[in-house]
Amino acid sequence: MTIYVIGHKNPDTDSVCAAIAVADLKSKLGDASNRHDPAGPNAVACMQGELSPETKFVLEKFNVDKPEILKEGAGKDLILVDHSEISQSVDNLGEAEIVGIVDHHKLGDVTTSSPVDILIRSVGSTCTIVKSLYDYYKKKIPKKIAGIMFCAVLSDTVIFKSATTTNEDKRVAKELAKIAGVGNIKELGMEMFRVKSAVEGVSAKELVLRDYKDFDMNGKRIGIGQLELVDFLAIENIRGELYEEIRKLKDEGRHSVLLLLTDIMKEGSELLYVSDDSSIIEGVFGKSSKEKGVWLEGVMSRKKQVVPELEKVFS
Numbered sequence: 001m002t003i004y005v006i007g008h009k010n011p012d013t014d015s016v017c018a019a020i021a022v023a024d025l026k027s028k029l030g031d032a033s034n035r036h037d038p039a040g041p042n043a044v045a046c047m048q049g050e051l052s053p054e055t056k057f058v059l060e061k062f063n064v065d066k067p068e069i070l071k072e073g074a075g076k077d078l079i080l081v082d083h084s085e086i087s088q089s090v091d092n093l094g095e096a097e098i099v100g101i102v103d104h105h106k107l108g109d110v111t112t113s114s115p116v117d118i119l120i121r122s123v124g125s126t127c128t129i130v131k132s133l134y135d136y137y138k139k140k141i142p143k144k145i146a147g148i149m150f151c152a153v154l155s156d157t158v159i160f161k162s163a164t165t166t167n168e169d170k171r172v173a174k175e176l177a178k179i180a181g182v183g184n185i186k187e188l189g190m191e192m193f194r195v196k197s198a199v200e201g202v203s204a205k206e207l208v209l210r211d212y213k214d215f216d217m218n219g220k221r222i223g224i225g226q227l228e229l230v231d232f233l234a235i236e237n238i239r240g241e242l243y244e245e246i247r248k249l250k251d252e253g254r255h256s257v258l259l260l261l262t263d264i265m266k267e268g269s270e271l272l273y274v275s276d277d278s279s280i281i282e283g284v285f286g287k288s289s290k291e292k293g294v295w296l297e298g299v300m301s302r303k304k305q306v307v308p309e310l311e312k313v314f315s
């Protein structure tokens, strides 16, 4: 039997690296963890789309093969990583068998027909949780997988600056860096974010969709994209194009589309938005602006500082 380990749509570094690591661990657990098949599962890491430049950099840095692409869930056994929302998962999830979830977001709307192994914790990255699973099962983390997991922790916590960062993330990152032989934690983090910030030659549409998620909020489809940048100069000239792209996304039947332009050095985000009811968005953030974005000081986390506030007003 094959188990497919898969992260969310528009795969980011955490969802890709967590899929690779969970597939590695699951394959190592063999018989003991698998009640259906005494031969043990063959776990395969997958992703729902192409690698982002940041993730490509990370996999190349540690010489790890990229996962295969999987967009269709029907008839498959799945472990979901880094998400538990139907809107962010593979097509026809209802016809798949979810056998596990490892995640660090709010509990989503998936359901299962059989008992399932779930570990959801409020830490800064899925890979932090995967590290605790390797430890729990007393399995060694291969050096190169430790390297990509380390990068995933840095990526999701924005080098420990994000409000989602916990002490466990910092401790785990140090342990992973040691296994991977990474000397300078911050240096590799900045190198990664410079790759992430390179927007030259990339279309506005691609930038908006690079780290974009749809949410179902009480029947309303809300899209939220995020671009994490080491400096804003790169996007100074394309704000209008970015705005145009989120407007197009909204016209595809969404209630609102938001784009967070996060300045990881200044530790805040500029918010661009288009909405059927702008007053809702403005009420949430206490600021309004039509064309230019509004600056949200200290806001760096979509999951912790944006989604919960929107959920409240849409519930």
Ligand code: MG
Pocket (backbone or CB within 6 Å): 008, 012, 014, 015, 082
């Ligand atoms: Mg993610």
Ligand code: MG
Pocket (backbone or CB within 6 Å): 014, 015, 082, 104, 124, 125, 126, 156
């Ligand atoms: Mg994550």
Ligand code: MG
Pocket (backbone or CB within 6 Å): 012, 155, 156, 211
């Ligand atoms: Mg992120």
